[in-house]
Each structure stands twice: as C-alpha cells, then as structure tokens.
Amino acid sequence: MEQKSKNPIRDLHPNIWAVSLTSFLMDISSEMVLNILPLFLSSVLGVRTNIIGIIEGIAEATSSVLKVFSGWLSDKLRSRKWLAVTGYAISALAKPFFYFANTWSSIGAIRWADRVGKGVRTAPRDALVADTVKHEQRGLAFGLHRAADTAGAMIGILIAALVVWKFQSAGSSLQESTFRTIVLVSIIPAILAVISLAVMTKERKPKGEAKAPRISFKGLGKNFLVFMIIVGIFDLGNSSDAFLVLRAQDRGMSALHILLMLAVFNLIYALISTPAGFISDKIGRKKLILGGWTMYALIYLGFALAQNAIHIWLLYMAYGLYYGMAYGTAKAMLSDLVPEDLRGTAYGTYNAILGILDFPASLIAGLLWSGFGNWKGFGPSAPFYFGASLAAIAIVLMLLWKPSKPQIKVVEGTTTV
Numbered sequence: 001m002e003q004k005s006k007n008p009i010r011d012l013h014p015n016i017w018a019v020s021l022t023s024f025l026m027d028i029s030s031e032m033v034l035n036i037l038p039l040f041l042s043s044v045l046g047v048r049t050n051i052i053g054i055i056e057g058i059a060e061a062t063s064s065v066l067k068v069f070s071g072w073l074s075d076k077l078r079s080r081k082w083l084a085v086t087g088y089a090i091s092a093l094a095k096p097f098f099y100f101a102n103t104w105s106s107i108g109a110i111r112w113a114d115r116v117g118k119g120v121r122t123a124p125r126d127a128l129v130a131d132t133v134k135h136e137q138r139g140l141a142f143g144l145h146r147a148a149d150t151a152g153a154m155i156g157i158l159i160a161a162l163v164v165w166k167f168q169s170a171g172s173s174l175q176e177s178t179f180r181t182i183v184l185v186s187i188i189p190a191i192l193a194v195i196s197l198a199v200m201t202k203e204r205k206p207k208g209e210a211k212a213p214r215i216s217f218k219g220l221g222k223n224f225l226v227f228m229i230i231v232g233i234f235d236l237g238n239s240s241d242a243f244l245v246l247r248a249q250d251r252g253m254s255a256l257h258i259l260l261m262l263a264v265f266n267l268i269y270a271l272i273s274t275p276a277g278f279i280s281d282k283i284g285r286k287k288l289i290l291g292g293w294t295m296y297a298l299i300y301l302g303f304a305l306a307q308n309a310i311h312i313w314l315l316y317m318a319y320g321l322y323y324g325m326a327y328g329t330a331k332a333m334l335s336d337l338v339p340e341d342l343r344g345t346a347y348g349t350y351n352a353i354l355g356i357l358d359f360p361a362s363l364i365a366g367l368l369w370s371g372f373g374n375w376k377g378f379g380p381s382a383p384f385y386f387g388a389s390l391a392a393i394a395i396v397l398m399l400l401w402k403p404s405k406p407q408i409k410v411v412e413g414t415t416t417v
Contacts, residue, residue: 009140009144009274011137012133012137012140012141012144013132013133014200014202015128015129015132015201015202015204016129016132016133016141016144016145017200018196018197018200018201019084019125019128019129019145019197019201020144020145020147020148020149021148021196021200022088022193022194022196022197022200022201023125023145023148023149023152023193024148024149024151024152024193025152025189025190025192025193025196026088026091026092026152026189026190026193027149027150027151027152027153027156028152028153028155028156028159028186028189029092029095029156029186029187029188029189029190029193030091030114030153030156030186030190031152031153031154031156031157031160031262031266032156032157032159032160032182032183032185032186033095033098033160033182033183033186035156035157035160035245035258035259035262036160036164036174036179036182036255036259037107037111037242038052038242038245038246039173039174039245039249039255039258040107040174040176040179041055041104041107042246042249043173043174043249043255044174044175044176044179045102045103045104045107047104048370049243049246049366049369049370050363050366050367050369050370051104051366052242052246052366053239053240053242053243053362053363053365053366053367053369054108054362054363054366055104055107055108055111056111056240056242056358056362057240057358057359057360057361057362057363058108058112058359059108059111059112059114059115060115060240060355060358060359060362061355061356061358061359062112062115062116062119062355063115063116063118063119063122063351063355064119064351064352064353064354064355064356064358065119065352065355065356066116066119066120066352067119067122067123067347067348067349067350067351067352067355068123068345068348068349068351068352069348070083070087070119070120070121070122070123070124070344070348071123071124071127071343071344071345071346071347071348071349071351072344072345072348073124073344074123074124074127074344074348075127075342075343075344075345079124079203080124080125080127080128080131080203080204080344081124081128081197081201081202081203082203083120083121083124084120084121084124084125084128084197084201085121085194085197085198086120086121087117087118087119087120087121087122087124087125088117088121088193088194088197089117089194090113090114090116090117090120091114091116091117091118091121091190092117092187092190092191092193092194093117094110094113094114094116094117095114095183095186095187095190096183096184096187097110097113098110098179098180098183099180099183099184119351119355122347122348122351123344123345123347123348123351124344126142126331126343126347127343127344127347128201128204129141129142129145130335130340130343130347131204131340131343132204135336136281137281138277138281138332138335138336139276139277139278139279139280139281139285139328139329139332140274140277140278140281141277141332142277142328142329142331142332143273143274143275143276143277143278143280143328143329143332144273144274144277145328146269146270146273146274146277146323146324146327146328147269147270147271147273147274148270150266150269150270150273150323150324151266151267151270152189153262153266153269153270154263154266154267154269154270156186156189157259157260157262157263157266158259158260158263159182159185160182160259161256161259161260161263163178163181163182163185164178164182164255164256164259165256167181168255173254173255174255178255220337220338220342220345220346220349221337221338221339222404223337223338223403223404224334224337224338224346224349226401226403227333227334227337227401227403228349228350228353229397230394230397230398230401231330231350231354231394232353232354232357233390233393233394233397234293234390234391234394235354235357235358235361236357236360236361236364236390237300237361237386237387237388237389237390237391238296238358238361238387238390238391239358239361239362239364239365239366239383239387240358240361240362240365242362243362243365243366243369243383244303244316244319245258245262246369246380247303247306247312247380247384248261248309248312248316250380251306251307251308251309251311251312252308252309253309253312257309261312261313261316262316264313264316264317264320265316265317265319265320266320267320268317268320268321268324269320269321269323269324270324271324272320272321272323272324272325273323273324273327273328276288276324276325276328276329277328277329277332280329280332280333281332285329285330285332285333285336286333286398288325288326288329289325289326289329289330289333289398290395290398290399291325291326292321292322292323292324292325292326292327292329293322293326293391293394293395293398294395295318295321295322295325296319296322296326296387296388296391297388297391297392297395298318298388299315299318299319299322300384300385300387300388300391301384301385301388302314302315302318303315303381303384304381304382304384304385304388305381331347331350334346334347334350335347337403364383364386365383365386365387366383368382368383368386369382369383
C-alpha cells in the first residue's frame with residue numbers, strides 16, 4: 001500500500017510551482033503600478049472618481065471578454081502554455097508606456113493594453129493548473145498559486161512604498177516623478193515573469209479526444225450556469241479595489257500609508273490562501289465561499305461607516321482574510337463543476353462574465369460616489385452600502401443552492417470530474 005506524503009505541498013506537480021513563480025513575479029510588477037494608479041489619476045492629473053471608475057471598468061471588461069476566447073482557444077488547440085506566455089508578454093510590453101502617459105485617456109489606453117495581456121493568459125493558465133493536479137489537490141494547488149500571486153503583490157507594494165518614502169515626504173500625496181520611477185522599476189520583474197513561464201512549465205494536454213468546442217453554456221452544465229448567476233450577483237457589487245484606495249485617501253491616509261496598508265493586506269491574503277485551499281479540499285468549497293462572502297459583506301458595511309484611518313486599516317486587514325478564503329476556492333470549485341476537456345472554456349467564461357460585470361460595478365460605484373453632471377451622487381459611503389447589499393443577496397442564494405453531485409471518473413490514474 002502506497003504511503004501518503006506527510007507534506008501534500010511537496011506532491012504538487014512542478015508546473016504548479018512554475019506558474020506560481022510567474023504570477024509572483026508579474027504581480028510584483030503589476031501591483032507596484034496599479035495600486036498607485038488611482039492616486040496618480042486623482043492627485044496628479046485631477047481626474048474625477050466617475051472617470052476613474054470608467055477607466056477601471058472598461059479595462060477589466062476588455063480583459064474578461066478576451067478570457068472566454070483564450071480559454072476556448074486553449075481547449076480547441078489542446079494547448080495552454082503558449083497562450084499564457086503570450087498574455088504575460090503583452091502585459092510586460094505595455095508597462096513601459098505608463099512612464100510617458102500624461103493624460104487620463106493615455107492611461108486608459110495603456111491600462112486597456114495591460115488587461116488585454118491578462119485576458120489572454122488567465123484562462124489557459126488556470127486550466128493548466130487544473131489539468132496538472134488531481135481532483136483532491138485542486139484547492140491546495142489554487143490556494144498555493146493565489147498565495148504566490150499575492151506574495152508578489154505584497155513585495156511589489158513594499159517596493160513602491162520604498163520609492164515613495166525615498167523620493168517624497170511621508171505625509172504627502174503621490175507626486176508625478178515618484179510614479180514614473182516606480183514604473184521603471186516595475187519593468188524588470190515583468191520580463192522575468194515571461195521568461196520563467198516559457199522556460200519552466202511543461203505543456204499538459206487535456207485528457208480525452210481532441211475537440212473543437214463552441215463557445216456555449218450547453219456543455220458546461222446547469223451547475224456551472226447557476227454558480228455563475230450567484231457569483232455574478234455578488235460581483236456586481238464588487239467594484240474595483242481602486243475605490244477602496246480612494247476611500248482610504250478620503251479618510252486622510254497618505255500615499256505611503258496606503259501602500260503599507262496594501263502590503264499588510266496582501267501578506268494576510270498570501271498566508272490564508274494555501275491553508276484555505278487545503279481546507280476546502282477537506283470540508284467542501286461552498287462553506288469556505290460562504291464564510292468569505294459573509295466577511296466581505298461586513299467589511300463593505302464597515303467601509304461605508306469608517307470614520308478614520310484606523311478603521312480603514314482594520315477593514316483592509318479583514319479584507320485579506322476574505323480574499324484568502326474565497327478567491328482561490330471559487331476557482332477550485334469551478335473545476336469541480338465542469339468536464340475536463342472544457343475547463344479552458346469554463347475558466348474563460350467565468351472570468352469573462354465577472355469582468356464584464358466589473359464595468360457596471362465600477363461605473364455604478366463611481367456614480368454613487370460622485371454623481372454625473374449636475375447630480376452630485378450620494379457620497380463616498382454609497383458604493384459600499386451597495387456592495388454589502390448585493391453580497392447579502394448572493395449569500396442567501398448560495399445557501400439555497402444545492403448543486404447536483406458531479407460525475408467522477410478515473411482516467412489513466414487521475415481523478416477527473
């Protein structure tokens with residue numbers, strides 16, 4: 001009888017480690033820039049909150065539309081790796097152009113190009129992770145990947161904070177020269193991320209016969225459709241985290257303090273993701289997701305009521321717990337609900353729908369905050385009340401939903417749903 005390893009992390013396929021390293025490096029690059037981008041738009045360029053919401057919404061929606069096509073294409077080609085490498089390369093090439101941008105429209109165009117790269121890479125990468133591990137390892141694999149991704153984000157934010165501390169006073173708003181210095185530094189890990197994925201990962205073709213699937217919900221099944229409806233309701237209230245950064249600034253926090261707070265958030269997120277994924281393999285994904293969503297609703301309610309920087313700090317720390325519990329677990333649950341040969345399409349569709357919803361979510365948040373034209377909106381608390389309310393509705397629907405048990409079969413020694 002084969003003895004099970006006492007350390008299940010060591011049993012994971014080398015691809016999981018390679019993909020995790022790539023995400024770690026790219027997030028160092030991306031989070032250095034993207035977390036201070038709302039501050040650059042607001043403090044340096046004087047852009048209003050509703051315009052920031054439009055920029056974020058269009059960028060994420062574009063990314064997500066591409067995810068469904070790249071996921072479908074990875075199923076059709078039976079190849080995940082090189083689509084993922086291409087996506088990472090596009091994002092790496094977009095980064096240097098932030099250095100030259102001096103209008104909100106140019107920032108929006110570069111943000112769009114960066115998200116095109118994310119749209120191309122995400123679904124094939126997630127499908128590669130799901131294809132590489134056994135059913136009982138999926139939660140752990142996605143949890144480890146999220147932990148590496150988030151650890152990279154934390155380091156990227158700390159590097160950005162170091163640059164801010166070095167080049168401007170601690171209590172001041174973000175300055176243009178500081179932003180451009182951060183952009184230059186971010187280029188290095190972006191290039192390394194592309195190289196690591198290209199060199200270290202091995203293609204793993206999905207099991208079964210080659211197919212040319214159509215982009216359709218039909219083959220993905222009823223469980224997938226219901227799951228997407230519930231998650232979609234939740235996501236409509238989950239506007240861009242740029243609004244959380246702007247809320248922190250609204251409560252009197254400086255650029256340096258915001259970056260340090262984001263670093264702590266990502267540290268908590270990274271520490272929670274792997275054990276949460278492992279626990280979801282043992283007790284079920286649904287319980288972890290429900291726990292995370294409940295925490296999210298309370299956190300957003302807290303952001304609506306927050307009065308000072310201390311409140312924002314505590315809420316952002318709790319926000320890291322939510323992400324660690326729910327984000328990777330939802331992706332692991334998705335792979336449990338669909339056939340293996342359609343995982344690329346499933347992940348692409350999942351990310352596409354949520355990304356498309358990011359546009360109205362961010363647009364609604366911006367309008368609720370600052371209004372449009374002569375209408376002044378309801379103020380900074382309104383987007384967070386809205387997000388908490390939709391999260392509560394999604395929690396009730398998830399509690400009522402009883403997914404049918406997936407059919408599990410064994411193919412060449414690997415458990416497949």
